[in-house]
Amino acid sequence: MAYTSSLHLPKHLLLPNPRRTRHRSSVSFVPVAAAAAKASGVNGHAPEKQQPPQPNGKPRINGVNGKKGVNGHKGVNGVNGHADRIHLSVSTGSGGSQDGSGLRVAFQGAPGAYSEFAAKTALPGCDTVPCRAFADALAAVERGGADRAILPVESTMEGTALRNYDLLLRHDLVVAQEINLFVHYCLLAMPGVRAAEVRRVISHPMALAHCGRALARLGVDREPVEDTAGAVEMLRSNRMLDTAAIASPRAADLYGLDVLAHGLQDESWNVTRFLLLSRPAAAPAAPPADADAKTSMVVAHRGGSMAVLLKVLSAFSSRNINLTKLEVINNEGDGGDSAAAGARPPVMILDTSARGAPTLRAFPHVLYVDCAGAASDPRVREAIQEIEKFAVFVRVLGCYAADSTIYDLQ
Numbered sequence: 001m002a003y004t005s006s007l008h009l010p011k012h013l014l015l016p017n018p019r020r021t022r023h024r025s026s027v028s029f030v031p032v033a034a035a036a037a038k039a040s041g042v043n044g045h046a047p048e049k050q051q052p053p054q055p056n057g058k059p060r061i062n063g064v065n066g067k068k069g070v071n072g073h074k075g076v077n078g079v080n081g082h083a084d085r086i087h088l089s090v091s092t093g094s095g096g097s098q099d100g101s102g103l104r105v106a107f108q109g110a111p112g113a114y115s116e117f118a119a120k121t122a123l124p125g126c127d128t129v130p131c132r133a134f135a136d137a138l139a140a141v142e143r144g145g146a147d148r149a150i151l152p153v154e155s156t157m158e159g160t161a162l163r164n165y166d167l168l169l170r171h172d173l174v175v176a177q178e179i180n181l182f183v184h185y186c187l188l189a190m191p192g193v194r195a196a197e198v199r200r201v202i203s204h205p206m207a208l209a210h211c212g213r214a215l216a217r218l219g220v221d222r223e224p225v226e227d228t229a230g231a232v233e234m235l236r237s238n239r240m241l242d243t244a245a246i247a248s249p250r251a252a253d254l255y256g257l258d259v260l261a262h263g264l265q266d267e268s269w270n271v272t273r274f275l276l277l278s279r280p281a282a283a284p285a286a287p288p289a290d291a292d293a294k295t296s297m298v299v300a301h302r303g304g305s306m307a308v309l310l311k312v313l314s315a316f317s318s319r320n321i322n323l324t325k326l327e328v329i330n331n332e333g334d335g336g337d338s339a340a341a342g343a344r345p346p347v348m349i350l351d352t353s354a355r356g357a358p359t360l361r362a363f364p365h366v367l368y369v370d371c372a373g374a375a376s377d378p379r380v381r382e383a384i385q386e387i388e389k390f391a392v393f394v395r396v397l398g399c400y401a402a403d404s405t406i407y408d409l410q
């Protein structure tokens with residue numbers, strides 16, 4: 001596999017060549033997700049040291065008596081809308097199965113990655129399992145090596161993470177839970193290193209992109225690695241004195257690095273939405289009756305986006321169902337010669353509906369849709385049935401409790 005970095009970094013921390021981005025028009029966007037943990041230590045990543053659990057096994061919120069939220073407010077949902085955040089300091093919980101005790105959650109990266117924080121916030125009692133790549137995390141769940149995988153799927157600064165939707169759609173996994181994390185980036189360096197001595201900054205490419213302006217001001221070289229905490233681990237183990245990493249304040253604590261700067265992100269509002277994925281048979285039953293449910297689906301169609309969009313919107317709006325996400329993907333390329341000319345390959349979706357083994361199918365025209373309501377709600381069921389009449393293929397990706405809370409680890 002080709003790697004983009006010219007640095008002599010451990011290969012498992014370098015990134016494969018980035019894939020082409022797709023044409024997409026984001027019709028709406030819901031910001032999202034956060035937490036930390038002990039880990040069983042796979043793929044060379046060391047387990048995180050344990051934090052003292054709270055008696056109730058929940059994440060510590062504002063560090064005080066488990067009180068929720070800043071000013072007692074919950075986060076709000078909306079299109080790039082700002083919301084109050086819930087400040088957390090994360091502890092490893094224990095206790096009842098509600099908090100994920102006994103569940104192994106696979107994530108990409110080293111202990112201290114944002115994805116791990118998200119997993120531990122969603123399921124404070126879970127054991128986190130570090131993996132080299134998100135693909136490995138999803139495969140671990142499919143193979144039974146983990147019970148859940150956590151996947152970032154959109155952020156206020158990036159929009160939909162198409163790289164991860166691609167993964168989600170290729171696997172026979174369902175969405176069990178969503179979680180929104182406020183992503184606060186810090187510049188970390190070995191103890192004693194001053195900002196003026198930093199020549200290079202390493203981090204996950206998304207973190208480097210989110211901090212582009214700050215990095216340009218610093219005038220440093222940028223090197224992408226697999227994850228934010230992996231960058232910190234690399235700094236530490238190689239005792240790099242001319243290099244800094246972008247990662248969370250929690251990673252600074254975990255690895256004993258200095259924080260040279262806080263809030264490095266170009267936009268002050270930087271929220272990532274994560275999904276917890278499960279094998280279908282092991283997914284939680286329907287969301288609790290008192291929870292607002294959300295249903296995610298992918299709709300493949302024949303093209304002619306405007307007409308299809310109107311029909312999809314009408315299927316939901318005529319039943320008074322709100323959409324919380326609608327992403328339009330049109331990829332006419334076949335992945336062959338035309339890809340070289342700029343066309344994008346079709347979206348690959350695992351069709352799990354047919355009898356027998358699931359098959360991977362290619363679709364050039366696809367919509368990613370999240371709607372309010374449970375898949376078992378007759379109105380949602382009817383809307384999907386109406387869409388199935390004109391769509392080529394519809395796959396429900398999961399039905400879960402909507403969570404508009406935005407967690408903040410600062």
Ligand SMILES: O=C(O)C(=O)C[C@]1(C(=O)O)C=C[C@@H](O)C=C1
Binds near residue numbers: 112116152183226
């Ligand atoms: O590298 C990490 O710490 C991650 O959890 C991954 C990831 C991502 O893939 O987008 C998650 C959230 C942050 O925006 C940066 C990176």
